[in-house]
Amino acid sequence: MTSTVPASTRDLYRPRLHYTCAQNWLNDPNGLVYHEGVYHLFYQHNPFGTGWGNMSWGHATSTDLLTWTERPVAILCDEEEQIFSGSAVVDEGNTAGFGGPGTTPLVAIYTSAYSEASARPRIQAQSLAYSLDGGETWTKHSGNPVLDRGSENFRDPKVFRYDSPTGPYWVMVAVEATEQRVLLHKSSNLIDWEYLSDFTADGPDDILWECPDLFELAIDGDLTRTAWVLIVSVNPGGVAGGSGTRYFIGTFDGERFIEEPSAASGAGTADDGGRQCGMSGPLGGGLRGSWLDWGRDYYAAVSFSGLPYRRVMIGWMSNWDYANSTPTEGWRSAMALPREISLRTVDGRVRLAQSPIAPEATRTTDASDAVGRPLSARRTHLASMPRGSACRVRLTAPAPARGTFGLVFGAGGSEGACVTVDAAARAIRLDRTASGVVDFHELFPSVEHAPLDLLDGRIQLEIYVDACSVEVFAQGGLSTITDLVFPQGEPTSIEFFASSDVTVDELEVAVLG
Known part of the structure; x- marks a missing residue:
């Protein structure tokens, strides 16, 4: 479909808070690594156009995860291979032998997607590149690929250092995409790899598994109690349609990941809430695990390596159903x-x-005049924001026994993205069917649903609205919904609504950019 948005206004959709490259195409985050005070964000990038193709690694850096500086393309495709997704590590022990005295190499582990013209036509295998100048320039390993299964769909390696009782080694987590299998390998030097095990889970037969990640986290902040989290992106088959990202919680003993059924994290929704969210049981169709995000536009999320004491992830904010069609100009x-x-x-x-x-x-x-008094069915105007600006809305309220309430972000009147809380059904939804420009693809207009845990009988929302997106964090981030929106109106109006009386304890609108 052709978008109705005028070309001259499309750059108004460039976000203030979210990273975009200056021009051309961007998708999966790759090689997230923290080194010497700098966060490195690599990503799938087409240096030559605004559609998918010519996959290379773009590069951006930050010292605070808030402000990013775009760097030159890090690893460029050529006639023999495209540079598909992967990861990067700090090789502090120089285990691969790429560094000289006093040099700590950064090593990228990526998928070589070999072309028909190569010696491995259509094969996907894992390769290395290294940097000796802190990530500015990269050299491909002369012995590539380092792990080749002869498969056309073996990709997306995430590598981390594992400390076993007998000594540390590298673990690679990759996927056989069409087989819906996560494969684990180990290596002492990033070059020679030994198979460990694999992991699979239930799901439709016609989907791809992509972009895995595996990491350990403390439970409730207690470092003596930990669990392992396995991330897998799926396309199609996402909870909201198209692409999406699942997670599983379990154990990892250095060789094998085992999901713990007792930690099945689709919990927290009553039966009514499950039906409201379009699910059968906690996840729908009896699926194990849960969804990292319940929206249409959160995919390929992976975490930073080299970052001590915390785990930070970044995901791609789009959906393969319509990613090539979104109405932006030049990027x-x-x-x-x-x-x-x-x-x-x-x-x-x-x-x-x-x-x-x-x-x-x-x-x-x-917005203090709305706090501490009942708000009823009428809409309450909270704020107006300039077109293309970014804001955060925080709201806390006792869960009402009946009815719904929420927020509308849009031009006022009939245009707006609507976030609705239905406490009785234990569900939250984001409706973008009238959010502005929605006609550029038939699958874009949608209503997303997420489960809502009632914690101490209260509702807590934190919502970020940028030039082309809405990100909802409910109940301290136990449920999230991420959706693109392309508003037409100016300015953006923020309104509160309720179908019955709701008393709000906190309601704050903050300008962020």
């Missing part, structure tokens, strides 16, 4: 906000929670 796609990941025990089950990393407010809009 396409953005990253979601970085999120700090933790594990919390809720109703006796271990759950994953996500906390957004965002800048401090430059000013706060006073």
Whole structure:
């Protein structure tokens, strides 16, 4: 479909808070690594156009995860291979032998997607590149590939250092995409790899598994109690349609990941809430694990290596159903906000929670006249924001016994993205069917649903609205919804609504950019 948005206004959709490259195409985050005070974000990038193709590793750096500086393309495709997704590590022991005295190499582990013209036509295998100048320039390993199964769909290696009782070694987590299998290998030097085990789970037969990650987290902040989290992105088959990202909680003994059924993290929804969210049982169709995000536009999320004492992830903010069609000018796609990941025990089950990393407010809009008094069915105007600006809305309220309430972000009147809380059904939804430009693809207009845990009978929302996106964090990040939106109106109006009386304890609108 052809978008109705005028070409001259499309750059108004460039986000203030979210990373985008200056021009051309962007998708999966790759090689996230922290080294000597610098966060490195690599990503799938087409240096030559605004659609998918010519996959190379783009590069950006930051010292605070908030402000990013775009760097030159790090690893460029050529006639023999495209540079697909992967990871990067700090090889502090120079185990691969790429560094000289006093030099700590950064090593990228990526998928070589070999072309028909290569010696490995259509094969996907794992390769290395290294940097001896802190990530500025990269050299491909002369012995590539280092792990070749002769497969056309073996990809997306995530590598981390594992400390075993007999000594440390590298672990690679990759996928056989069409077989829906995560494969684990080990190596002492990043070059020679030995198979360990694999992991699979239930799901439709016609989907791909991509972009795995595996890491250990403390439970409830207690370092003596930990669990392992396995991330897998799926396409199609996402909970909201198209692409999406699942997670599993379990154990890892250095060789094998085993999901713990007692930690099945789709919990926290009553039967009515499950039906409201379009699910059968806690996840729908009896699926194990849970969803990292319940929206349409959060995919390929992976975490930083080299970052001590915390786990931070970044995901791609789009959906393969329509990613090539979004109505922007000269650039396409953005990253979601970085999120700090933790594990919390809720109703006796271990759950994953996500906390957004965002800048401090430059000013706060006073909404105090709405606090402490019942708000009823009429809409209450809270604030107006200039077109293309970014804001954060925080709201806490006792869960009402009946009815719904929520927020509308849009031009007022009939245009707006609507976030609705249905406490009785234990569900939250984001409706973008009238959010602005929705006609550029038939699958874009949608309504997303997420489960809502009632913690102490209260509702807590933290919502980030940028030029082309809405990210909802409910109940301290136990449920999140991420959706693109392309508003037409100016300015953006923020309104509160309720179908019956609701007393709000906190309601703050903060300008962030």
